[in-house]
Amino acid sequence: MKISDLILTANRNLLRNKVRTFLTILAIFVGSFTIILNTAINAGVNDFIDKQVSTIGGDGFIEVMPAAASEQIMTMMKTGEKVTEYNEKTGSMMSAVISDEDFEAMKKVDGVKKLEVFHVLSVEWMRLYGAEKKYNVNVEYFPAESMNVDLSAGRMTDDTVEDEYEIIINEDWLKPFNLGSAEEALGKTVEIGAKQTLKCYTAPNDCISIVEAKIVGVQAPGVLTMDGDLHINKALDAKLYELINEGVPEEQLSTIFAVGEVEPNKVEDVRKTFKELGSGYEIITVKDTAGMIRTFFDVILAVFNIFGVIALIAAAIGIINTLFMSVQERTREIGLDKALGMSRLKIFFSFSIEAISLGFWGSIFGMFVSMLIGYSANNILHAEGQFLSPFPTFDLVKFSPEVVVPIVLLIMFIAFVAGTAPALKAAKKDPIDALRYE
Amino acid sequence: MKQSLIKPASASRSSEPVPIVEVKGLSKTYGKKSTAFKALDDINLKIFSGESVAIIGKSGSGKSTLMHLMALLDNPTSGTVKIMGVNASKLKGKKLNRLRNKYFGFVFQQFFMNPNDSVLENVLLPLKIGKVKRFSRKKLALKALDIVDLENKAKNKATNLSGGQKQRVCIARAIVNNPKVIFADEPTGNLDSGTGKKIVDLLFGLNKKRGVTLIIVTHDEDLAALCDRQVRIVDGKITSETKTRQARTLKTTAIREGRKEDR
Incomplete structure (x- = not known):
């Protein structure tokens, strides 16, 4: 048969x-x-x-933090423990910093294409240019080339321009700004209020500087972008950092996080090297987060x-x-x-x-x-x-x-x-x- | 027919033709030691191409067992079965299956049809098993049905046929592969005398016109008398062999030689 x-x-x-x-x-x-x-x-x-x-970044995108910080985060995520044991060697999460010396050493590690200090920017508010109402906002800068932002309109921010400040808002802002569609938001200007930390000790009522930025893109909604951190370009990041820390002596400014780009196939090598560098640093890739x-x-x-x-x-x-x-x-x-x-x-x-x-x-x-x-x-x-x-x-x-x-x-x-x-x-x-x- | 299947063993030593089926010292025992039952005891028989042979015996005499052994459906306890001079115990697996598929046709008392299949499907089963192409097997099956005069029933379900028609379908199935030997086990056993006669005519017609060797197992003396030769079995032993008159003139030499061997 x-x-x-x-x-x-x-x-x-x-x-x-x-x-x-x-x-x-x-x-x-x-x-x-x-x-x-x-x-x-x-x-x-x-x-x-x-x-x-x-949307956080591509395969080569890394976030670098002191091992002390990452250890605590990981332990909390994995075990659900809210109280973790103090580690004498690494110190606490808050005191752990990336030393300048280590930062320079990291840059030279084989496979690292780029490494930048990540600024934790605490800005006061944001409003649409010409409007009265101010809104709470968080902004952050990551190198645009490492990011895959899902845009519903406009373009990604440009990090090469020196004095043009750019921002990407997400669709949640359309309603408070009275904008009908994402397209309508493009090209509009927003004002961001940044608190000059030192000046506020002496002049609490006159320590907020306003920076204008142009909306170049609108991000599509997603789960991980729901925290509302808005993406800004490098020039705006530098300007805001400068304003917020105006007058603070350089040696008091510490680096907690760094972001960068490594060759995707060398991620694991870089991870190993960073672990042994100085007091130890951990990298987090997109895959780690997804995992x-x-x-x-x-x-x-x-x-x-x-x-x-x-x-x-x-x-x-x-x-x-x-x-x-x-x-x-x-x-x-x-x-x-x-x-x-x-x-x-x-x-x-x-x-x-x-x-x-x-x-x-x-x-x-x-x-x-x-x-x-x-x-x-x-x-x-x-x-x-x-x-x-x-x-x-x-x-x-x-x-x-x-x-x-x-x-x-x-x-x-x-x-x-x-x-x-x-x-x-x-x-x-x-x-x-x-x-x-x- | 593929020639490679069996090469007829050379019969150069004598002028005697090679028997199509030859059994020598054949015994079959069922069970072991104390419960052993000898169904066949030292059977010797030669059947030549074109003969019609009746194996007669009461039920339990061993006649069906003998047929099964000759048709290579079962293995003997001792002795040999030769098909066209080739020892069947040397044929294994594929060759044995092909031999049964191409050389033998079977007609059973109980018909053994697949009741839910059409008449045509039942007839072409041997061709299907023999890997004949779809188109040609249908043609061959219709031809076989034509011979048994049932071409118009090809599409009917097998269950819807009368007993006589069923047996004709079985004959069509038995001849569809153009076999050398047809084994018929009580072919008229389940039929009334009228329809039985038709079946008998068909079988002997095939024997006379096409030269198909016919081996009929029966207890019916009248049916046996129609064969060239009658082999009587009692308790597993051949007790007598007779020949009908016409047969003597037809195949004198062959049978004489065969009988000498059979004693």
Whole structure:
């Protein structure tokens, strides 16, 4: 028998007992549906996390902080402990700084393309030029080239200009600024109030300097940008830093964070070198951040996948049962096939293809239903007022052949394995005994 | 027919043609030691191409076992079966399967049809197993159905046929691969005398017109009398062998030689 004949015959045999076949497929369907939908949600969420995290920066983007700071952050994130032990060597999170000496040394490390001091800027307020109302705001500067800001309008900031101050606002600001659309915001000027720390001790009522900046882009909404930190260009960062720290002696200005760009394939080398440098420094890459967020979702989805796997195990037992019944019913047919010269191997395959077909139809059925439900869920969740409506680019459920095809193949393989025992039983039958079977 | 399947062993030592089926010292024992039951005991038989041979015996005499052994559906406890001079015990797996598929046709008392398949599907099963192309197997199956005069029933479900029609379908299935030998196990056992006669006519027609060797297992003396030769089995042993008159003139030498061997 040719393979095509075996497949056709197997499927025709499945149709002989429609109810039994349907119920077996239903069992496989439950498992495959759970796993496929779950995996699609996993893909959707991970894709979203990736997109979100990449707004922080590309593969080569690093944040550098003293090991003391990162250790505490990590311990808190991993264990949930709010109280951590004091480390004599590294000091506290707040006192830990990057020394100038170490900073210069870091710049020379192989693989480091660029390293800049990160300024923690505490500005007072921001308002639209000409308007009265002031709003609380946080601004921060990262090198524009390291960033992948998801813009709904305009362009990225320019770090090469010397005295043009640029800012990117996010869509949350459109309403307070009375701007109808993102496009409308482009080119508008905002005023940022920066407090001159030293001057405020002597003249508390006259220590705020105003800097004007131009809106060059509007950032699309995202989860990680929801904290509202607005991105500014290098010139504005320098200006604000200068204003805030005016009159402060240079030796009192300390560096807590640095940001930079390394060659993506040397990230791990750089990490190692930085760890041993001076009092020890930690780098955080985009992947690290994404990894931390992912772990959380992965755990949840793993639990659901376990349910899917349990369902599949039950389904596999169903397949074994169905096929044993099928072998029993068709004993005489097997005898005839053997008498007419069908080989053991072909008999084996005729049954194992039946099992594989059950797996195939069950998983295809599961795939279609999970796609149907998944896509409907995406649509419903994106509707006005639903929780995904602020994120038009985020699909909760994401299907792709790379995700679905391996699952279908895996389920077919499980079905094949489940079918081996009945198929072997059929293959081993003695033709005479089989023909005499009543 | 593929020639590579079996090369007829050379018969150069004598002018005797090579028997298409030859059994020597064949024994079959079921069970072990104390419960052992000897179904066949030292059977010697030669069947030549184009012959029709009846194996007669009561139920439990061992006649079906003998047929199964000759058709290579079972292995003997001792002794040999030769097909066209080739020792069957030397044929394994693929070759054995191909031999059964290409050289033999089977007609069973209980028909053994796949009830839910169409008549055509049932008839072309041996061709399907033998990897004949889809188009030509349909053509061959229709031709076989034409011979048994059931071409118009090709699309019917096998269950919807009468007993006689079913047996004709089985004959069509048995001849569809153009076999050298047809083994018929009580072919008229489940049929009334009228339909039984039709089946008998068909089988002997194939034997006479196409030279198909016919080996019929039966307890029916009338059916056996129609064969060239009757081999009687009692308790696993051949007790007598007779020839019908017409057969003597047809295949004198062959049978004489065969009988000498069989004692």
